[in-house]
Amino acid sequence: MxxxxxxxxxxxxxxxxxxxxxxxxxxxxxxxxxxxxxxxxxxxxxxxxxxxxxxxxxxxxxxxxxxxxxxxxxxxxxxxxxxxxxxxxxxxxxxxxxxxxxxxxxxxxxxxxxxxxxxxxxxxxxxxxxxxxxxxxxxxxxxxxxxxxxxxxxxxxxxxxxAGAPPVLLEARLNPRAEFVAGLPALLGAALPRTDRPLLVLHPGATDLRRHWPAESFGAVAKAAAYDGATVVVIGDHTETELAAAVVSAAVGRSTGGRSTGGRSTGGPSTGGRSAGGSRVSSVAGRLGLGELAALLARADAVLANDSGPRHLAQALGAPTVGIYWAGNALTSGPLGRGRHRVHLSWVTHCPVCGADVTQVGWTAPRCPHNDSLVAGIRWEDVYVDVRSLLGL
Known part of the structure; x- marks a missing residue:
């Protein structure tokens, strides 16, 4: 052959x-x-x-x-x-x-x-x-x-x-349809930024709960970005509305001047008396069909997300992304480049509850019953360095 x-x-x-x-x-x-x-x-x-x-x-x-x-x-x-x-x-x-x-x-x-x-x-x-x-x-x-x-x-x-087909592209490439792009402002209204503000889109969900970065950590990044001048929009499907609301609450309601401990934010950046939340951080979870979601992601200046479908979709649509990954998942599904895509890795190898080896995965491996996050230890301050860089703040 x-x-x-x-x-x-x-x-x-x-x-x-x-x-x-x-x-x-x-x-x-x-x-x-x-x-x-x-x-x-x-x-x-x-x-x-x-x-x-x-x-x-x-x-x-x-x-x-x-x-x-x-x-x-x-x-x-x-x-x-x-x-x-x-x-x-x-x-x-x-x-x-x-x-x-x-x-x-x-x-x-x-x-x-x-x-x-x-x-x-x-x-x-x-x-x-x-x-x-x-x-x-x-x-x-x-x-x-x-x-x-x-x-x-x-x-x-x-x-x-x-089948005799050499590569022509290494990653997926998509474009949103024009009708969804045109309808986005009327659908989202004030959730979309003014032209002089960058747009940060957050997706705090994932099918596998072990991939979930804490809502508090997403909220800390959202608060910092809003304070630095970005508009922040949290997305999710109808099952993730409460999770998205928790991110907004963490961004808007958190006390100022705190520090991160053990990878979990206990506060946001000092605001000097200015509000960093309010209308600059909002949720549209449960409100978007796939057409509107694609249009929003294509418009984003940066997307911060767990290893999830919306993160992969954002990458295909050309949006710069910051991904929260367990190291094993980064091997199987992480972006190839780093000019437009950044990855923050958790190197946890054992279940935090029972100690089972979580690196033994695939078609033959048993899975322990626990869904505790494997990525909670990633520091929000480190993530925000990349978010801020991609937003140009």
Whole structure:
């Protein structure tokens, strides 16, 4: 089999006659951001091809809200290891029937190690299949060994190389749709800054609670940024409204002149009698659809967030970011560059409650039941140095 240079891994010979490509990637917004560089590679290697994402409702909504290299989305039914929820045999049969009717030439598996996703993908019955596989996974036509600690966008590019597609982009690139950009001022009103003030967007949430930096720490950064002249907007979905409110409360209601202890802020910068909170720090959590969220992130001068979908989305939209990361997650999903993106790492290796080794993760590793933060020890003062630099304050 022909191998060429120029890829993350070996770039194999292209398949003949490929014009319809299916790409399997479930999960959240961040998971899709990891897959998009591979989509760009496949589109370049197979000019004129259409790439259909086998994804989630959130992915379908994002496709409607932004300009992406994808052509369309087929929403996955609930299936073990592919999309959570009770399986419905009729829904699965309908999905696979519709997928087979499209007669895909190539199906690409970017959804984990393949124990569940490879058998799922094979039921699409594409002419060719590529993807990653753990030792117990059903092999595809061309397979990459799955190792947990690998940068996810890089893994996706390596899988694309199996189909003969070298990289054209190393990270996802998106643009918000014009109608959402135009509607943002009317929707948010006073939450948006004047043109002479930089905009800092904070996202204090994450699906995994262990990735949560304390609301008090986000609040301390928000207070400092507001005092230095920025407008601060806290985002989140409808499940994160209380968390966002806690950040605003920490920013507006905290006493002044405090210091940080053990990584947790006990006060903000001295204000000299001036208010650092008020209307300069506000929450829009639960108020934005994906279109409005994308428009807001694209407008931000800096985004501070945990390792979460909105942070990855902000990066794809071109916003400078400061990310709060547990070190292991930075290996798999951190930004590559540091000119526009900064990363603050927690090097915690054991659960703070039971002492379990949290570095043993992946498809075979047991997980302790505790959700205590692994990143709480990151100092807000250190984070604000990078936030302030990106804001130009």
């Amino acid at each position: 022909e191998r060429t240079v120029g890829g993350v891994g070996p770039v194999l010979e292209r398949f003949a006659g490929v014009s319809r490509i299916a790409l399997l990637r479930g999960g959240g917004l961040g998971d899709l951001m990891f897959a998009l560089p591979a989509v760009s590679a496949l589109k370049a290697a197979y000019p004129g091809s259409a790439v259909t994402l086998l994804g989630t409702p959130a992915h379908e909504a994002l496709l409607a809200a932004t300009h992406t290299p994808l052509d369309d989305v087929m929403v996955l039914p609930a299936a073990e290891g592919v999309r959570p929820g009770p399986e419905d045999p009729a829904a699965l049969a309908t999905f696979f029937g519709a997928a087979r009717a499209r007669q895909f030439d190539l199906a690409v598996q970017l959804h984990g190690g393949g124990r569940f996703s490879n058998p799922f993908l094979l039921q699409v019955r594409a002419r060719h299949t590529v993807g990653s596989a753990t030792p117990d996974a059903e092999p595809l036509e061309r397979t990459l060994p799955y190792t947990y600690y690998q940068h996810e966008p890089t893994r996706a590019l390596e899988v694309a190389g199996l």
